[in-house]
Amino acid sequence: MNIVSSLRDLLGDNAVLDAADLATRSAGFLRPDNLQAAALARPANTEQVAQVLRWCRNNGVGVVAQGGLTGLVHGADADPAQVILSLERMRDIESIDPRQRCATVQAGVTLQALQEAVEEHGLMFPLDLGARGTATVGGNAATNAGGNRVIRYGMMRDMVLGLEAVLADGTVISSLNQLIKNNAGYDLKQLFIGSEGTLGVITRLVLRLRECPTTRNMALVGLESFDNMTALLKHMDRELGGTLSAFEAMWNGFYRLVTTEPARGRPPISQDYPYYVLMESQGADPEGDSQRFNDALASALEAGLLADAAVSQSEGDCQRFWALRDDVEQTFLGGVPCVFDISLPMAEMETYIDELRDALPGAVGEHKLWVFGHLGDGNLHIVVQLPPERADALRPTVEQRVYAPLSAFKGSVSAEHGIGLEKKAWLHVSRSAQEIQLMRTLKAALDPTGTLNPGKMF
Structure with a gap:
């Protein structure tokens, strides 16, 4: 053959x-x-x-x-x-419906191409992540991508109205629904969203669009304590009346990394604070939104929630702020990075990171640790960089230190990147035996020969 x-x-x-x-x-x-x-x-x-x-x-x-x-x-x-x-040849944006506020696209369309296309109609597709120029919407759906604005718009799962998928035997399941409210039986699209290509191949999608914001206000702030960071989240969300669209946390080590040469970014505020937050608000009232954002920052400062702030004065400032948060490639320089994508309750985060920082020197010796993430939705990204000559041998120890503690408070070993090959040995930390068995049952029902993405997830 x-x-x-x-x-x-x-x-x-x-x-x-x-x-x-x-x-x-x-x-x-x-x-x-x-x-x-x-x-x-x-x-x-x-x-x-x-x-x-x-x-x-x-x-x-x-x-x-x-x-x-x-x-x-x-x-x-x-x-x-x-x-x-x-899916690289399936890149057609088939239709954009400004009245229904949805787009029908093939799965190989890149996230950035979709964003730019709908913007011409005064609309936005709110999913956003650093790999927007390369990541495809089909892949975003297959992994249930999250990104930077989950706090306001939800995960990819919340943006898919309908989809078309092909099962392992070639059967086409076409459910290109355009309705936000449709309770006619099982919501079959949810079987394929987040299933990492193990149940079917997503080929087309109907995606929910939003009205394009006309204002954007941002600030990068320094904080003296983790408690102040969580209190600031509640304060800004309340004061901004639903327009808070991003709340990105950076521990000191990561902030220093992306604001020091050879990184291109430079520090908008001092590098000496233990915690930093990048905040974004999107709205439609140019004068009122800026005033509301500045008033919320001022009241947070008066309450002692933040120690310093750099506030955007232009769209260029906003782009420079985001460039700092997106510059994760700096963690790949000088060693081999072990990259983790976890979620856990905010009340546990500080203790979890402190215990991890204390445990790593004795467990692996020489290393570097960087922490950042989407605090507003409980998602932390952890990067442990190891010497190249020892990275393969030490990775299992690092995984044990990162994943095992999550079980105690029902955290997730994967907040947004999926399970794949890398995390399947740790799926039991976040899913019960009964849940995993049900997943296996679904896999056996839809793909009994194991044709699709063999060996992944389980």
């Missing part, structure tokens, strides 16, 4: 790459390795996706769907005997 020639018979010669072609393609964001698989199929539409899946299932070949390859948990890795199904 020649996989490449068989798939080329289905899709055409230019739509299928062989193993030699794949050896020139990066395996993903900041990955040193290249793709590997028996073939990479590039269907142009849903029917071609169905043809590929049907052929692979009938011939016992595993299929791994890929979007923009911006994931961090090896959820889109394939092995040399499998087929990669790339």
Whole structure:
């Protein structure tokens, strides 16, 4: 059986790459390795996706769907005997409906392309993350992406009105619903959102849009204590009357990293505070919103909640503030980073990080620790950088120190990046045995031959 020639018979010669072609393609964001698989199929539409899946299932070949390859948990890795199904040719924005405030798109559309397209209609797609130029909306849905504005707009799950997916046997489930309220039976789209391509391949989506804000106010503030940070969140959310759109926390080490050479950013305020917060408010009243934002900051300062603040005076200032928070690539310089994406109750965060910081020197020796994240929705990103020559040997110890304590307060080993290969050994920390068994039951029902994304999640 020649996989490449068989798939080329289905899709055409230019739509299928062989193993030699794949050896020139990066395996993903900041990955040193290249793709590997028996073939990479590039269907142009849903029917071609169905043809590929049907052929692979009938011939016992595993299929791994890929979007923009911006994931961090090896959820889109394939092995040399499998087929990669790339959505890179399915990038049509089929329609934008300003009255219904929704867009119908193919799954390979990049997040940034969608954002820019709907902005021309005075609308916005509120999901936003640093990899917006590469990440695809299909991948965002398959991993239930979160990003920077979950505090106001929710996760990707909250932005999908309907979708179309192809099951392992080639059956097309098309539920391109445009209604916000539709309680007609099971909400089948939820089976595929966050399932990491293990239950079906998402091919098209109907996405909910919002009116585009006309104002943006931001501040980067320094705080003396973690308690002040959580109190500031409540204060700003209350005072801004629902317009708070981001509340990003940075521990001192991360702030210093992204505001010191060789990083491009420079510190808007002193580097000596233990905690920093980047706040954003979006609204539609240019004079009133700025006044409200400044008044909320002033009252927070009077209450002793913050020690210092840099307030945006222009859109350029806003972009520079966000560039600091998004400059996570600095954590990859000088060593091998172990990147973690967890969530836990805010009341536990300070103790959790303090205990992790105390435990790591004795457990792994030389290392660097950086902490930042979306405090408003309980999501922390932890990066432990290790010396290159010891990183592989020490990673299991670091994972134990990061993941095991989460069980005590029902935290999650994955806040927004998924499980993939990297976290499947730790799924039991966040899900009960009964929940995992039900997940296995769903997998067996929809993909009994294990064709889709084999070996992931469980």
